[in-house]
Structures are given as C-alpha cells and as structure tokens.
Amino acid sequence: MTSYQSILDWINYPDPMINPYYPFGDIYNLPYDICYKLWEIIGGTIAWLINLIFPGNSVSTWLVCDMTTNFFALILFMVVIFLVVFVGVLISLWEERKVLGRAMDRRGTMIGMMGFLQCVADGFKTFMKDNIQTKKGDNMTYIWTVSLIIGTSMLIACMIPLSDRWFVVNYDTGLLIIMALYALAPFFILVSGWSQNNKYSLIGGIRAAEMMVAYEVPMLIIIATASLLAGSFNIGDIVQAQYDTMPYIIPMCIGFVTFFLCATAEAERSPFDLAEAESELVEGWQTEYAGMKWGLIMLADYMRGYVSCAMITILFLGGWDLPFIGDLNNVMPEIVFLLKTWFVFFLMIMLRCAVGRVRTDTILNLGWKVFMPLSIVNLMIVLILKVGGIF
Amino acid sequence: MTMDYLDKYRDGRHKSWKDLWIMKPIVVVTKVFNKTVVHRPVTVLYPYESLWEPDNYRGRPALDFNKCIGCGMCVRMCPCTAIILVDCPDDEGNNVERPQVNMGRCAFCGYCAEYCPEDAMTVTPIVELAEYTRSDLIYGPRRLAYDHTTEGMKVKLEETLISDYKAGNGEKRYLHSKIDRPELESSKCISCKKCFKVCPAKAIVMTEHGKNAKGRPILWPEINNETCVSCNNCVDACPKQALHMKEVL
C-alpha cells in the first residue's frame, strides 16, 4: 500500500470471522464485531495519517494487519463489555432510587436526565472523600480484600452473557463458574473484617460471612436443579431449553421464591442488611472503609444484585427469549434480557420498601431451617417431573 | 364505643390465612406505588412550586410604618427581647420611635402582632430569611414593611371580661387595648409632664387644678379614655409612681 488513493485503502470492514485469529471459534460475537470495526476505523485512520507523513512505512501496515487488529479489538472489547455492564448496574441503581421514591410517596432523584446523572455524581463524590488507613491494621490485606471483592463481582458481572451473540466465554460449565466466583465473597469479607484490627469489625465480618455462606447453599441446590431440568450447565442451553418447553418458573415456583430471597440476602439488601444495620451497635465490616473504597463496596453490592437478578432471569424467566417469538427475535435480545433483569430487580426493591430489618438470629434461622428444606423440596418436585417424563 | 384496632390485632397473631408472613406490607406498598405512578406523589417541588399557606400563617412580623404610634407594646410583650424601639425619621422628617426586630432572636410567636393596639405589626407568610451575617438579620423599621398585607394577617386580640362572663353576658368582647386605663393618685403628682411627653397616642391632657403655694399652676394629667391604648408608658415614666394601671376584670 505504498501509494494510496483514499483512506478507504486502510479501512475495509472485513468480516471478523475470517480473521485467522478470531478467538471465539465459530460462534458470532456481536461486541467483538463492533470492536473489530471500531479498531478498523481508529487504527485505519492512524495508519493513514502516518502514511501521509512517511509513505510506505511498516508501522501503518502493522497497525492494520490481522494479528494486531485482533489484539486491539480484544482490548476495546474489554472496555465495551465493562461499560455496558457498568451502565447496566448504574441503571439498576437509578431504578432503585426512583422506585423507592415512588413507593414512599415522593419522587426519587430528580437532577440530571430524570435522576440518572445524580447516581453518577454520587459515585464521583466518593473520590473526594478522605482515604483512611488504619495504623495497626494489616494494610495490605485491607486493600487487597476489598479489591478482590469488587474484582470478583465485576468479573462475574461481565461474564454473564446477555444473549446468544453477546458473551465473553461460552463455557459448558458457565453457570457453575459464575456461582463459584460469586461464592468467594464471604471469605474476603471475613479476612477484611479481621484485617481492620477492630473487635467490632471482626464480629461484623464474621456475621456477614456466616449469613452469606448460609444463603449460598439453597442457591447452589436450586442452580443444580435448574440445570438438571435443562440438561447442561451451559447458559445458552438452559435458555434454549426454556424456549423449547416453558420458562422454569412454572415447575420451580418454590425454587423461584427461595432463590429470590436468598439473592436479596446475598446482595446484602434489606431486609437482610446486617452490614448497614447492626452498625448501630456492632459496626459492620465496612467500618474503616472510607471514600472510594466504600463507594466501590456499594457498587459491588449493586453488581452482586445485578448478577443475582441476571441469574434469576436465566434460570427462571427464559433468558433473552420472548415467549412465542423466540427464534425470530434477533432484533435486540440483549435489551430483552436487560429489561427482564431490571424487572426482577424491581421486585427486590418492592421487597425492600415493604419489610423492615430482620434480626440476626432470625436471618440464620431462615437460611438453614426454612430455605434449605424448601430448595430440597423443589429438587424433589423437579426429580418427579423429570422421571415422569414431562421434561 | 368500640376499639377497632385493638380488637383486630390484640393477640398479635394473624387471624386469617390472608395475612401471610410478609404479604400484607407488600400489597400495601404496591397499592401506594400504583397510585403515585398514575397520579403525582405528594411531594411539593420546592422551590419550583410552593405550598399555599392561609392568611394567618406566622412568618416574620411586618410593620406598617404609618400606622405605628411607637407605643412600645411589642417591645414589652416580646418573650425573646428581639424588639427595641429606635429613632428614625418618618415621611415628613420628624424624629419618631419605631420598632426594630432582630430576626435572629425572634421566636415567631406572634405576640407583637397580637398586642399591637393599632394593628401596625402583623404576621406575614415570609419564612425565607437566611442571611450571610448576623447583622443582616436585624430588620429596621423601614425594612419590616410588607406590601401584601391582608385583613387576615392582622391579629385581633378580643377578650371577654370575667365580670361579664359571670353575669351571663359572655358574648361581649372588647379589644385588649380598650379595657385598662391608668389611674392617677393626685397627691403624688408633681406636674412634671413626663407622662404627657411619652404618651404615644396623645391621650393625656394636662389640666389645671388650681394653683399651688408658689403661684404656679397645678397640672394633673387627664386621660382620654377613647384614644388611650393602655401601653403603660405613662405608668413607667412617672417619677413618683403616681399613675397605676387600673385593671378592669
């Protein structure tokens, strides 16, 4: 390409799947496609500009060759996935504030695009607060545990596929991996409570950790039940199975209620918000976190809420398919998925408005003595249905 | 009569299957949520909208400069000593005394408006009084004016006399400033005319009652019952305590 005619010599919009380095096998991946084309534009423009100054140089050629395009497209892919998830979580935060407001007979946040920019501003203000470092505490652990909580929450939020063509990895055991990473949080909370060198934080950390561990058991059982019905752990297969038969909320209604309540407990939301409430008397594990760390912990809570709602949508509500036009729905299955997720979050918000806080020992009682038996009952029903040949 | 709530909830247990574990609150919240989504919520979008307040709302006090006679009843009755009388020129240039209110001390109790005999002090619906310095909170007599004073903002103080009430004529009411009148103890009066000078309503006329040993006229104050506002200024000013407020009960 020593003599150019126009910039279009550099930008040609090829099909990403013919790129020999295409990382996703033979499944079409929409965000990767978008980022591939984005890099074509950006890289092609830079290559053209450099070529204007130094005609026929090798940097320009390198910028638009197959391997580099793939590489930079993957970097942009990370950014796009992150942004989409981040904006999705912010929208659920905005939804919470508005719905909570209306249920309490007031308006929610009003400033900035019907209140959306207020949430962004609130997150931004946490940057400007003081950053506390405990003198006698274990600083490294203190910083690392909170980063890991947020990191794992962000990781699994990004790993949830929004549709057949919007995914990061397409594991056959996708659901299990998400749940495994989700279940790591109690350990980090425990270690973080310990590292603050504060008797109350330790007790708070222990309490939060034991609550989350108690509520994960029914969740895991119900996930196993749902994949039993569908026949695999692959998320795409579960959604397809629900399209073929019926959304799993109908045979697994007890499981839905149980999973829903366990998910609100996992996201540390009211009525199970130990960490915020018992801080009247026994400060929670979040005591020593100030400023941006606390802001990120709050964001991680909303991300875990988003992940739980997404899992509920996948397992019970049929994922990204609409009931009767599933296969024809290739306009925007991502939007359908997100809308269903936000609807489940709406139910969680209504639960928060209505019910006050539950006491600690009652929480643990519920987790072990009520929800686990219910999830086993759910398993029995599904087994009977499966053996009976309906699914 | 019945105690509906207590009979329904007395033993604390739910009596019917409909009151499931947490169902009732969720149902109630959903009803309110539907109502506020379809209609407006009850919020008033201050400062773009504001609440309507009736006339008698006790915001900051206001002064009608020309009605005020400088009697000082407001100063006397203020429980927070927020009002003092200051000298200021009126519209013709004469030096008069008018009240000055320190809004930082004011408790918005309305006594100044209630006891004002001329209804010059009134209440207003102004409540946005924030300033940057404390000295800005002191409202001088001209600054106290309020343009949209209505009849409802004037607080009328009408009382029934105990004697009337006991005699069965409870419907008779009098304005507070028209009941008590000062009474002179002539033996103590030294004709210094101080009471005549301080009376804000010009209700005192010094009348002559003969001549004393030195040939000077003996002047005693005579109080005009119609114009006196029972402000007690003459009682306080008399150096010999010759005037006492006679309370009519």
Add this chain to the structure above:
Amino acid sequence: MAEEEKTMNVSQLDAEALAQGGVPELRKDDVMFDAETAKMDTDQMWITMGPQHPFSHGLWTLKIKVDGEKVTDAIPVVGYLHRGWEKEAENRTYPKIIPMADRLCYASSMMYTHLYCMTCENALGLEVPEKAKYIRVVADEINRLQSHLMWLAAVGTDLGNFTGFLWASREREFWMDMNIRLCGARMTTNYPRIGGVRNDTPELFDRDIIRCCDHFEKNLWDIIGLIDDNTTFTSRMIGNGIISRERCANLGITGPAARGTGIDFDIRRDDPYDNYDKIDFDVPVLNTGDSYARYMVRVEEMFQACKIIRQGMAKIKALGKNAPYRLKAPTCIPEGRSFARIEDCRGEASMYMVSDGTDKPYRLKVRSPIFVNVSSSKDLLEGCRIADVPAIMAMLDMCLGETDR
C-alpha cells in the same frame, strides 16, 4: 528498666500481683471460673450508644453493659438539652412564659401550654368558658395525633422500614396543617392563653378537620398494615422488654407505657380536666407488658383521638360563633401555690407553681413524664439482646425537650 519494659502491657493490678508472685486477682464483675480464664478478656463491657445515634430520638446517651450478647445493665445520661427553663420562668411575666412552655416538649407544645395555663388558672381560681375548654380539648387531641405520628415514624426508622417513616410523616403534615389553620404555626403554636385560647376557630374549620379525620383514619390502616402486619415486626416486639405491673407502678411510669402493662389509669378519664368528662371515648389498656402492648396502646389512642375530635367539634359548632373563648386574666397572680396535671402524649405531666403576688412567678416546677420513664431503662433492657435495644427504647417515645427542660 528491663523489668518495666516487660510489664508495660499488663495492667497495674496484674503487675502488682505478678510482682508478688501470685496470679492476678479476679475482678468482681467478671463471670469467671478460674484464674486461667481470668487472664482472657471476657469482661462485661460498657457500650456507649452515644449522643449521636441512628435512632432519631433526641440527644441523650445510653450506656449498656453487655455480656456477650445479653444486656445486664443500662444507664441513661440526659441533660444535653438543659436550657434552664425553670430558672428562666422566674424572670418572665405570666403571658411571656407561654411561648417558653411551647418549647418544653416541642412535639407536644399545645399540651404543655395548656398545662401551664391550667396551673395559672388554678392559682387564680378562674373558670374558663365552655367553648375554650372544648377548643383546648380538640387542640390537645390534634397534638396527640401529631406526636404519636412522629413516634410511629421513628419506630419505622428504628426497625429498618424507611417507608413507614415517610408515610407517617406525610400524615403528620396534615395535622400540622390543622395547626396552621387554627393558630398560624405548625409546631410551637402559642395558642392557649391564661383564661382561654388565643383566637376562635376559623371559618370552615370544622369541615376541614372532619375531612382530615376521615382521610387520616383510612391512611392509618395502611400504615399499620405496613408496619404492624408482618412477622419481622411482631417477632421483634412480642415478648421483649417485659416489665411487671408492680415494678412499673413503683418506678412511676405513666402514660401509654404504663397502660401497656395493665395499669388502668388515664387522667383524662379518671381525673378529668377541661370537659373531658363530657366526651365519650375509650382508654386502651393491655396486660402483656411487652413492647408490642405499648405499641398497640399508642395506635389505638390515635383512633380514639379522632373520635374525641369529632365530638369536640360538634360541641363547638353547637355553641355558636358568639360564645366567649378568652377571658381577660389579671396581670398579677395572688400569693399561693397551685398545681395542675394533664395526660400528655407520653405520660402524666404536671406543673407546680409558687406565686408571690407580683406579675412573675416565684417558682415553676415541671414534672416531665419521660424523665421518669427513661430512668427505667435498666429494668426494661435487662436480659434482652443488643439487637433489641433500639426496638424497646423506641416504644418509650423519648422527647428530650421535656426531659432536660
């Protein structure tokens, strides 16, 4: 030097004991079994629920002694809001004390001014006109509703239910609007006077207040459905904070807290003042003695207050527009002592006045119900869990203005 460095981290007592070659002495309030465990830090510790706390009840400190999860002792510390009210009252003329009495308990301002005016009228031997009595009754009951709604809002926040807070505050706004219609101000109303009330009920007041009562009763059922009708609430209330009837009477607790333990005494019914004997209403009394009983008594009082308001307004309307509502009281009160008491929202409030013939009182003493009720915190909180402390203290309905005066 080395010796000191070694024992630097050990307390003085232990250091002495170790120096003498023995084991550290057991401290008296330890729940210990042997010297080994004595060295471990399993003391009962004092937790200070300090002057700033999340439950919105005013400025006071509650120190609780905790053994693991159970509370063994409690010391309330009040006095942050002391303004020298009784001393200030000695320097003010009788009418000027009325706005001060408003601020004694800012949530129940009408009641305290009513109480003060009753004390002065008792000293003067003055009988207030009928219309003024009924207006005072109606104003008191509006105040009771407004104060109980504020309590209900605080219960919502204490138990994590922010929705209840906002709905109760919304209802309270309507009653404060009634206060505005009556006298011009929402909270510190400055409405009763010695000899009656400040002004007559305004135009169409009866129509507005009946509308308010109807609207309120409907919404109160909604708020109760939200707060009361679920097990997360009742499980925290039933069986907690039990106090026996004898203990309650011995401690001097009055008001809804006492009526929740079975003491059947209400000044409005048993020692009536200001025409309460001509109005028909019920007094809720429950025998269980726990927090839930106190809660239920207050909620039922709200419904009864609506009843009283309706009857009172009917009687005011029957008296007509020309009936007297304010008598002219003399400036000086003759020498003597007088006493009056009312059924305040929180209990029995009373005032004792010594007058000396001038236009200022010689001494004015206020008995505040919460001052007595809160001193019973130890009995209420003994044996409960830490998590129950806000729930139980919420049922006492603290208002710090009258406690500290």
